[in-house]
Amino acid sequence: MSAPAAVSASVTFDSVTKVFDNVEAVRDLSLDVREGEFMVLVGPSGCGKTTALRMVAGLEDITSGEILIGDRVVNDVDPRGRDVAMVFQNYALYPHMTVFENIAFGLRARHAPKAEIKTRVERASKALGLAELLERKPRQLSGGQRQRVAMGRAIVRNPRVFLMDEPLSNLDARLRVQMRAEVARVQRELGVTTIYVTHDQVEAMTMGDRVAVMRGGVLQQTGEPQSVFDRPANLFVASFIGSPPMNLVQARLDARGDGLAAVVGDQDVDVPAEVAAARPALRRHAGRTIGLGIRPEHLRDAGDGSRPRIRGTVRATEALGSELLVHLEVAAEPVFTDEVRDAAADVDAAAVERLESEAMERRTLLIARLETQARPPADEPLEVGIDTRRLHFFDLDTGLAIYG
Ligand SMILES: Nc1ncnc2c1ncn2[C@@H]1O[C@H](COP(=O)(O)OP(=O)(O)OP(=O)(O)O)[C@@H](O)[C@H]1O
Ligand SMILES: [Mg+2]
Structure with missing residues (x-):
């Protein structure tokens, strides 16, 4: 039995606001992420990037407005019903498990058939260049390889949307450069809609199809990286x-x-x-x-x-x-x-x-x-x-x- 191909979906923020106690973390955000697109959300610390992502994942309630995945309003849909997979900044691998077991963990927890788990893990590890490392333990891996395992866990779930929150920020500078290209390549290969959060403007310029620049919870400008660079909308983006x-x-x-x-x-x-x-x-x-x-x-x-x-x-x-x-x-x-x-x-x-x-x-x-x-x-x-x-x-x- 072969793994079903991932079906990608658009993500729409329609006037989305999120208020925590008295902090307006995201204000009136409207943004269309197209099917298969790599969208980078970029902005300084505290501008609301993670909050925006967590609302898509269903980990955070929406104060007002709507989020759609495909044509479906998901405001009230349970995280598990959204078909999204998130890669966090501080991913933790199980140290006593092999790479294979780490990647397969979520599928096993949901009692997926053994043969399907194998197919999916093999496919993901091939895309990530981990095929030769499946029997290793995390401590036998480099930082970049561990990061790829964390991505592998998300990929095997065949989500319709990937949500990535500063997944490269724990890597040293050289590895980060290499992984930037790697993540962008894997995203293109899989063709799954991806929202990638970073405060690193170089990642924003080099990785995405489009970037959305945020400041203080407010979207400043959306566009292809080069056009945002050539025609910044305001002093902040400039x-x-x-x-x-x-x-x-x-x-x-x-x-x-x-x-x-x-x-x-x-x-x-x-x-x-x-x-x-x-x-x-x-x-x-x-x-x-x-x-x-x-x-x-x-x-x-x-x-x-x-x-x-x-x-x-x-x-x-x-x-x-x-x-x-x-x-x-x-x-x-x-x-x-x-x-x-x-x-x-x-x-x-x-x-x-x-x-x-x-x-x-x-x-x-x-x-x-x-x-x-x-x-x-x-x-x-x-x-x-x-x-x-x-x-x-x-x-x-x-x-x-x-x-x-
Ligand atoms: N659970 C919470 N309770 C109260 N305030 C919160 C909570 N989560 C986030 N905030 C506030 O909302 C704002 C946006 O936070 P968020 O984590 O989305 O920013 P960010 O852009 O991801 O920043 P960073 O680059 O530092 O990760 C900040 O002012 C933050 O302090
Ligand atoms: Mg954050």
Whole structure:
């Protein structure tokens, strides 16, 4: 008897809210996860990712709104009736059981026929590269192999939906890189709808078909990773997605004929007419202060004569072999809103402190990612070129990007 092929299902959040005592963990979440899709839920600690996942699993009641798996509203369906399998951050394997027994455990508990258990375990272990290790005990496995066993347990249940909550966070950095690709490959092979939770924006960028970025219980933006990177909806997404993060400096927009200039401190950065034309709403901000966003990779060596440029003082350089990060201090105020603070806090406390001191001293450290080997001397002035087609503009009142 062969294992039935897993049938995948869509997952729909329809205005879902979850309140614990007085904490609104998830607020009015609407999100469609398509059948077979790999959706990554990403955001800083405490933004509601795990809560969203646990509501799909049925481990947490829904305060208001509806969750559907396929066409069926599951709000009142028992976890066992939902056909979902969850892989937790802190998975525990049974140390005295072999890999085979660990993977088979759930099936045995439900008295599945022996032959079917064997087929399912073999199929899952093949997909996970564990076929040769079925007789080993957990202590004879590497961290990555143990993680795969934990996934195997979920896979053999043939769920219609996989829910994964930071499954790689206990692995060391190198293993994590390898497992990222592995999890994405297995998901594609099985074609089962997957919601994958992480606070690691690199996982979000590399693993999923789409990402959903959350902050403080509220969905900020959903889209393919590249489009979220290219067109972040607001200051939070702009500073959260990307490493090093997008540079954000305050600038006054001035109308200059058909074009515009972004005035950064006492420097004019010309916004070419075609860039201004592509964002007609920008003109309405003429005379006002906006947030100007420049990704580190869109600043470049000015040696090639590129214009416009921006001038600053070199405060630090980091040679990474293939590229050089230059920290360039510019005499202008940084954008430092709650959104930017939250995104920085996710990096570390030092990142927030750096931003605080920049804001207080009205200076901004721009990070430029240059393709050069020559380190510019510290504390000396330097000009870098700006790829103005890749500039981002933000309304500082709303925090929203200006695109229209
Ligand atoms: N059982 C609970 N009782 C009360 N508050 C809770 C409970 N579970 C979660 N919360 C709160 O709900 C909010 C969202 O928590 P959640 O665990 O979903 O965040 P998360 O995005 O998964 O964070 P992390 O990245 O740290 O795992 C937090 O403010 C948290 O303190
Ligand atoms: Mg969590």
